[in-house]
Amino acid sequence: MTALVIVESPNKVKKIQKYLGTGYVVAASVGHFRDLPQKEMGVAPPRFIPKYVITNMRVVSNLQQKAKDAEMVYLATDPDREGEAIAYHLREALRLKNYRRIAFHEITEKAVKASLAEAGDIDMGLVAAQEGRRVMDRLVGYRVSGPLSDRLQQRASAGRVQTPALRLVVDRENEIRAFVPTNYFEVVATFEAETGKWEAKWDSKPYLKAGQDYFQDEAFANSVATLREFTVQDISTKPVTRKPPPPFISSTLIQAASSQLKIKPKKAMQLAQELFEAALITYHRTDTPNLSDEAVGMVWDWLRQNGKDNYIPPAANKWKAKGGAQEAHEAIRPTDFSNREANNVSSDAARLYDLIWRRAVASQMKPACFDETSIHLRSTQTTNDGRQQDFHAKGRVMTFNGWMALGADNKQSQQLPSLSGGAVITSSDTMVKAKRTQPPKRYTEATLVKKLEDSEIGRPSTYASIMETLTSRHYVREHKEGKGKQVYLAP
Structure with a gap:
């Protein structure tokens, strides 16, 4: 046969x-x-x-x-x-x-x-x-694109998904243009310790008026900055955990590829297709954030084989899918976790595979654990209104790296010294920090995809094509902002 x-x-x-x-x-x-x-x-x-x-x-x-x-x-x-x-x-x-x-x-x-x-x-x-979606695209796009092209005197198109995506960019640009900044002040006390310098921030909340979010009296902030001596009112330490992120779905893979690898959405999905066809990963168009029981077992087998038995949680980590998710198949993962690197594929595909591998393995590991310490200080001196002032400091120390053992970015928090209640300490410096509120940030490819996902606009298979249409037809302009970050501007 x-x-x-x-x-x-x-x-x-x-x-x-x-x-x-x-x-x-x-x-x-x-x-x-x-x-x-x-x-x-x-x-x-x-x-x-x-x-x-x-x-x-x-x-x-x-x-x-x-x-x-x-x-x-x-x-x-x-x-x-x-x-x-x-x-x-x-x-x-x-x-x-x-x-x-x-x-x-x-x-x-x-x-x-x-x-x-x-x-x-x-x-x-x-x-x-x-x-139904194809017909809707035709009924809207075919009828609107012609008049739209005539009006703009260039080839243009309207779409069921690209139109609200463009609207998001335009609305954000309007928010930025209408934004009025607020100048405000913070006061920070710096202390020296054997564990290194640490800081405590002044609690300005008692001085905020109803509806006020920021302290704006510079003269009084300068008065607070004259304080140097403080009494430890309270010090407490509690354990906290940081859970691993779920394995990738289409939208989060696009976001990670954009922010971490500087790979555009269309290219990211092409690379994922390359990995899928090379039998290295499972299907990459999915909105289900969980692994199959078989895949969880494969992750745990890899951990055991590599001496990480104590990183295996008592039960599989699970996440709730967002409303409307099809959940037809599992999250994106390697087909064989023993393949630590992707061979016989392009260099960019290999980089993306590394991202997928680490995220999938991390998703089935124990949380990272920390000791988080809080210190409440009160000035022994008073400000010009006759009141003592409260300052607060927070810090944490990792006690177990958990899923972060795979090299996840862990920005170090300040380490606070061992102090006892009632102790009197002196700051090496107490200073005013002048600040200004910032307008909403322009969308990057990654943050626009996240906004579309949160707004339930589009599907996993459409995000890359949306970005491509917006940029190739010049509905948005790409611009480098800040630390070379690529953002979208309304035309």
């Missing part, structure tokens, strides 16, 4: 063919090959039934020939809404009678063969969802 297995990407064909061996022929649809027509609406009332046309006849003809020689056709397109739609279009365009829908979330021999054993039918609910 000969079976035809149709995947989306040609890059998957060779590897899957190797896993399946003789008796199977693996071919690619090369993504979408059937779509609404380009030069007409393609959908009309009252029933709004889409009119589809073949956009890649060469691919369809090739698949039709292969399907004729197969006793069974397996539709192995990607395990998401778009993949389900492509499977449907394959069935329709090839006029398949004997077919089964299979899906795997990682390109490994075990996953591919398991999907054949669990073959089912096309999920028409997902197909309808994809079709």
Whole structure:
């Protein structure tokens, strides 16, 4: 018996063919090959039934020939809404009678063969969802883009997702332009100790008027800055923990790639696709922040094998998915945690893999532990209003690195000395710090993706294309701000 297995990407064909061996022929649809027509609406009332046309006849003809020689056709397109739609279009365009829908979330021999054993039918609910979004894009975009282009006298487009994304950038720019800064003052006392210098900040809250957030009386702040001698009113230490972050989903991977690796969203998703097709990671279009039980076991096996038994938590760490998450498959993770580095891929893909590996492993480790100390000081002298003033200091010391053992950034907090209640200490300096409130920050690629996710605008598969459209069509301008950070400005 000969079976035809149709995947989306040609890059998957060779590897899957190797896993399946003789008796199977693996071919690619090369993504979408059937779509609404380009030069007409393609959908009309009252029933709004889409009119589809073949956009890649060469691919369809090739698949039709292969399907004729197969006793069974397996539709192995990607395990998401778009993949389900492509499977449907394959069935329709090839006029398949004997077919089964299979899906795997990682390109490994075990996953591919398991999907054949669990073959089912096309999920028409997902197909309808994809079709509904495609029709909405056409009804809005096709009708608005023409007049918009005429008005701007350049090629322009309106979209169901890109339009609110652009609105966010414009609204933020308007906030910045309307922002009126407030000058205010803080007072900080500095002390010397064997553990190093440490600071305590003046508590100005008793002097704030109703509705006031910042202390603005410079003369009184200067009076506070004359204080040098303080009594320890209270000192307390408590244990605190910092839990590991969840493994990556599409949006958080894009954010991390942008902020940590300086890789743009479109490139990040291309690199993730490269890693997926190389069988190094699970499917990268997901909004589920949890790992499968099997994956958790793989992480813990790696920790045991590397002498980190005491880093394994008593139970798997879990996170709640955001509302609307499909939760069809697990978070992004390596297919094999023993592969500490990604080989035979591009250098940028290897860097992204390292990020994915560390995040997935860290997600199933114990929290980092700290001793957090708070000190309450009161001045022995008074200010010009006849009152003693309170100062507060906080510091912490790591007692167990937990998931941070994997090299997570841990900004050191000040270390406070061992003091006893009633002790009198003298500052080496007490000074006024003049400050000014800052306007809202412009969006970076990472923060704009986070805002879209928080606002439930778009889906994991759309974030990269949104960013690409906004910049390539010059709806926003990219600008370096601060420490070379790339931000979006409204045009």
